[in-house]
Amino acid sequence: MIPGTDSNWEAQLRRGVVEYCVLAALRSRERYGFELARSLGAPGGLLMGEGTVYPLLARLRQRRWVETTWRESEDGPPRRYYRLTDQGALALEAFERGWRQFRSAVDRALGEGG
Amino acid sequence: MQDQLTHDYLRLLDRRLASLPGSRRRQIREEVRAHIEDGCRRLAPENEAGVRQLLEQLGGPEENAREAGADLHRRTWPEALVPVLLLFGGFVFVVGWLVGGAIRWASPVWRLRDKLMGTLILPFELLGWLRHPPRRLGRPAPLGHRLPHRARTARAATEAVVKA
Numbered sequence: 001m002i003p004g005t006d007s008n009w010e011a012q013l014r015r016g017v018v019e020y021c022v023l024a025a026l027r028s029r030e031r032y033g034f035e036l037a038r039s040l041g042a043p044g045g046l047l048m049g050e051g052t053v054y055p056l057l058a059r060l061r062q063r064r065w066v067e068t069t070w071r072e073s074e075d076g077p078p079r080r081y082y083r084l085t086d087q088g089a090l091a092l093e094a095f096e097r098g099w100r101q102f103r104s105a106v107d108r109a110l111g112e113g114g
Numbered sequence: 115m116q117d118q119l120t121h122d123y124l125r126l127l128d129r130r131l132a133s134l135p136g137s138r139r140r141q142i143r144e145e146v147r148a149h150i151e152d153g154c155r156r157l158a159p160e161n162e163a164g165v166r167q168l169l170e171q172l173g174g175p176e177e178n179a180r181e182a183g184a185d186l187h188r189r190t191w192p193e194a195l196v197p198v199l200l201l202f203g204g205f206v207f208v209v210g211w212l213v214g215g216a217i218r219w220a221s222p223v224w225r226l227r228d229k230l231m232g233t234l235i236l237p238f239e240l241l242g243w244l245r246h247p248p249r250r251l252g253r254p255a256p257l258g259h260r261l262p263h264r265a266r267t268a269r270a271a272t273e274a275v276v277k278a
Contacts, residue, residue: 033145037172049171051175055183
């Protein structure tokens with residue numbers, strides 16, 4: 001398989017939606033990297049490997065959809081906490097609308113075929 | 115051992131991320147390092163299997179670098195030079211010395227002393243050779259009879275030391 005051009009639909013779908021799932025994980029409260037990696041990277045989860053969350057977070061930060069702060073934590077060293085920005089919240093809303101439409105369109109198509 | 119595993123993983127990741135801008139690369143690297151530290155803190159000390167599992171769950175450095183959009187096939191410039199050297203290296207000779215010298219001076223691998231020695235060794239050897247060229251290449255001179263000047267000096271010095 002040539003890197004970056006995999007034809008696997010699952011991998012492509014995952015790549016398309018995973019960053020919005022990261023945004024969704026930050027909707028209720030801010031979290032640090034390890035937490036995010038563990039919750040999204042659970043077996044059968046949304047990440048290929050837990051480490052792939054970090055390039056994702058770097059990209060989201062560059063887009064200003066998330067922002068970070070260094071803070072003392074209760075059970076360890078200071079950590080970088082990620083928080084959803086207003087811009088990120090808007091992007092997430094738009095994705096949610098699109099995703100619902102997409103999902104029902106696919107469901108309809110599959111239902112018609114069956 | 116745990117440190118070695120972590121160190122190797124991060125070094126490989128660094129290499130795979132080489133084509134990304136510095137700030138982004140540093141950010142990813144720091145976060146991955148913090149992740150490993152966080153994970154290790156949750157393990158019993160000296161739990162090598164645990165560390166291996168932690169790194170496995172992180173995924174391979176290639177995977178992570180690809181996710182980061184790094185170009186895994188980009189070569190650094192000495193590597194890019196390799197095909198050229200392989201094609202034309204046989205014809206060049208003085209240029210090879212210059213290129214080798216340039217890479218040596220540009221690289222942080224050697225210390226200043228080594229760089230100076232490496233650069234000067236050939237000119238000095240050449241100078242010595244020009245001043246005392248071996249007479250009749252290919253036919254060895256009888257020992258002690260036609261020894262080049264330097265060898266005679268060396269033998270005299272050795273004899274002086276032995277006598278003393």
